[in-house]
Amino acid sequence: MVNPLRSAPDSRLQRIAGPCGIVLFGITGDLSRRKxxxxxxxxxxxxxxxxxxxIIGVARKVDPSLPEKVEAAIREGANTxxxxxxxxxxMSGLVVVNGQYNDIETYRSLGHAMDRMSAERGTNGNYAFYLAIPPELFPTVLGGIGTAGLCAEDDGWRRVVVEKPFGHGLESARELDDMVTKVFHQDAIFRIDHYLGKETVQNLMALRFANELYEPLWNSAHVDHVQITMAEDIGIGTRAGYYDGIGAARDVIQNHLLQLLALTAMEEPISFEPSALRIEKEKVLEATRFYGPVGESAVAGQYTSGWQGGEWVRGYKEEPGIPADSITDTYAALRLGIETRRWKGVPFYLRAGKRLGRRVSEIAVIFKYPPFLPFPSTDGLGHNALVIRVQPNEGMTFKLGSKVPGSGMQLRDVTMDFAYGHAFTEYAPEAYERLILDVLLGDPPLFPRHREIELSWRLLDQAESHWAENPESIAEYAPGTWGPAASDRMLARDGRAWRLP
Structure with missing residues (x-):
């Protein structure tokens, strides 16, 4: 089997899925339609x-127009x-099974459909179950799959795809893992974090381990600090039912940003085999701590009403479906440290939020000043910085100091840019496209295992407990800004500031 992180360009033809099908729970939902x-x-x-x-879709309501809706979703969202x-x-391979998730007859009908498609279309009994449904339905659906014996691999492989959030905290994450592993064996469980399928995230490993220029500087002797940001300029939209009680930290930091931290900070793996990558990421998460007391290293906030982009927007508590006394965070920032020889003393600042200045996700590695600067003035000189843009406009920017043309020795920061869209003409698959193919191939290097998730929750639970015990610490911030003032003060205490993306 070919590993996507190791395969050469001329081996792409080996990355074709064999006979198989997908069982899509939640085929009428937003995730199915959009992604x-x-x-x-x-x-x-x-x-x-x-x-x-x-494609075998499982839907709770009978909808004769469902095939047309599937086709419309494809026409609207396809990248090719x-x-x-x-x-x-x-579309010729689309089958719909109707029934309630808590009715065993639904799963018996599903089993008949799977057997029929194996006979008629030659799927060889190979199926991936995709749970594109709210997490509260996982126990019911997994129980139905197990009771009906649909997970048995007598005639082919069976796999399951679980979408985030992977639990609501450490305890619930363990309960979810127990639930899934009672039905599917560990190697058949794929926990999707779509950020890990993005081209720039994978290129982070190429940047570090294929270039002598950066890796020797990738340590506490040369790096001042690291900032990892995922900002959105929109509110919660119609997601009130999902978002309230979850918040920015659980929704984004626990999975996306801590995974980015692990990939940024991990040691060089001995190979790109899933087990080798997992070992190095787990080492980082094992060594990650709050950089100081939790009360000084964890900031939460909520956006208020105000003007953004020439439009008056509602505050979080004014959004439809949000309780007036909600303490859910729409912004969260953490100050973390990694207790290893490579990273001791280097703070990692993570932030995520809604209604911020603009939509951007990036990793910024900020380097230290040289120990000696023999220039008459360094007023225009900032820190060297390598910024990896995850979205939008995937690419990288390196900021360095340069002399301003003229007779004097005046310094100014300049940037060198690399953009995927300019440098490559090859098709760049969307994250879900890449990850779904990995599921069908049974190749899991980009999927976090339960140990990584457990370590992430162990860390985040400390912040969530602090905010729950101190709800007055959840500060307000105006839409279009970059979060509450407490977040700026957290960095100011260290003599640093958030960069403006």
Whole structure:
């Protein structure tokens, strides 16, 4: 089996899924419409799915127009051009099973559909169950799959895909893992973190381990601090039912940002095999601590009403469906340290929030000043910084000092930019496209295992407990800004400041 992180360009043809199908719970949901169905079409359109690929959708309500809605979702969300030939071929393998998730007859009907498609379309009994449903439905659906024996691998492989959030805290994450492992063996469980499928995130490993320029400087002797940001300029939209009680820290920091921290800080793996990558990431998360007392190293906030982009927007507590006394964080920032020889004394600042200055996700490695600067003035000189842009406009920027043209020795910061869209003409698959193909191939290097998730929750639970015990610490911030003033003060205590993306 070919590992996607090691495969050479001329080995792409080996990355074609064999006979198989996907069982999609929540086929009528937002995630299926926006991400999963378009990704399946793009895979088919690129020739990476077998012609007989089958989609078995499980829906609780009978909807005769569902095939038309699936087709509309594909036309709206596909990244590749929609051709009638590919669309017709993919739609020919669509089957819908209707029934309630708590009714065993639903799973018996599903089993009959799986057997029928194996006989008619040659899926060879190979199926991935994709749980694109709210987490509270996981126990019911997993129990139904197990009771009906649909996870048995007598005639082919069976896998399950679980979307985040992976629990609500450490205890619930353990309960979820116990629940899933009672039905599927560990190697058949794929926990999707779509950030790990982004091209720039994977290129972080190439940047570090393929270039002599950076890796010798990737340590506390040369790095002053690291900032990891995921900012959105929108509010919660129609997600009140999901978001309230979850918040920015649970929704984004526990998974996306701590995974980015692990990839940024990990030691060089001996290979890109899943087990080797997992070992190095777990070492980092094991060694991660709050950089000082939790009360000084964890900031939470909520956006208020105000003007943003020329438009008056509602505050979080004014959003439809949000209780007036909600203490859910729409902004969270953590100050962390990694207790290893490489990173001792280097703070890692993580922040995520809604209604911020603009939409951006990035990793910024800020380097120390040289020990001696023989210039008459360094007023225009800042820190060297390597900024890895995860989204939008994937790429990298390196900020360095340069002389301003003229007779004097005046210094100014300049930037060197690398953008994927300019440097490469190759097609860049969307994150879900890449990750779904990995599931069908049974290749899990980009999927976190339970130990990583448990370590992340062990850390985040400390911040969540502090905020729950001290709700007055959840500060307000105006829309269009970069979070509450307490977040700026957290860095100011260290003599640092957040960069403006």
């Amino acid at each position: 999963i169905l378009p990704a399946l079409y793009d895979l088919a359109n690129r020739g990476l799915l077998p012609p007989s690929f089958t 051009s929609v051709t009638e030939t590919t669309l017709k071929q993919l």
